[in-house]
Ligand SMILES: Nc1nc2c(ncn2[C@@H]2O[C@H](COP(=O)(O)OP(=O)(O)O)[C@@H](O)[C@H]2O)c(=O)[nH]1
C-alpha cells in the first residue's frame with residue numbers, strides 16, 4: 498500500500514530500550530506520531546488506557562480480528578497485540594509520519610502491506626545488560642522476566658530481516674542513530690516518492 502506518509506517500525510527484545518528511545522525521538526520530532534496498539538496484557542504501574550496501549554479483553558480483540566480491523570496482530574509473550582487500521586491509516590494518508598513499536602512478527606506483516614516501511618531493530622549491548630534493564634525497570638515479575646529473556650534469543654535472530662540494526666549501549670548514541678535513520682528516509686522519500694511540488698512540502702519536514 499502506498500501512502501504519502503513515512504512508516505517506521507521499531508522492534509526489539511523486551512527491555513532493550515525501544516519505548517525509551519521512541520519516546521525521546523517523539524519529543525525531538527513533532528512530525529512523528531506513535532501508533533497506539535491494542536493489547537490483552539494488563540496495564541503496568543504508570544500505564545494509562547489509550548496512552549501506551551488500548552487495553553482490551555481477549556473476546557473484544559478476537560472480534561476485531563474477525564472484522565478485519567487490524568493491519569497486523571501477533572501473540573507475544575502470551576498476550577495478543579495488534580495495530581488497528583484506525584491507529585495509522587488517517588495519519589499516513591494525511592502525509593504524516595508514523596512509528597510503530599511492535600514485535601518482529603508484526604514488523605514483517607507490515608513490510609508486506611507497506612513495502613516502503615523502514616524496519617529498525619534495537620539490540621541491547623549484551624544479554625546480561627538486557628536482564629539488568631528488565632530488573633531495573635521493576636515492572637515485571639521474575640517469571641515474566643525469565644520468559645522475556647528466553648524469547649529474546651529467538652527475537653534477536655530475526656534482526657537480519659530488518660533494514661537497520663541499532664545497538665542501544667549509550668542511550669544518546671542510539672537516539673542519534675535512530676534520528677539519522679528517520680532523517681535519511683525522509684531525504685530518500687523526498688527524492689523518490691513525491692512529485693516535484695511535493696518535494697518542497699517534504700523538505701519542510703527535513
Ligand atoms: N505485533 C505487534 N506487537 C506489538 C504491538 N504492540 C506492542 N507489541 C510488542 O509486544 C511486545 C511486548 O510489549 P510490552 O508488553 O509492552 O513489553 P516491552 O517490550 O517490555 O515494552 C513488544 O515486543 C512490543 O513491541 C502490536 O501492535 N503488534
Ligand SMILES: Nc1ncnc2c1ncn2[C@@H]1O[C@H](COP(=O)(O)OP(=O)(O)O)[C@@H](O)[C@H]1O
Nearest residue numbers: 511512513514515516517630634665666667668
Ligand atoms: N541505553 C540505556 N542504558 C541504560 N538503561 C537503559 C538504556 N535504554 C533504556 N534503558 C532502561 O532500560 C529499561 C527498559 O527500557 P524500555 O524502554 O522500557 O525497553 P523496551 O520498551 O524495549 O521494553 C528502562 O528502565 C530504561 O530506562
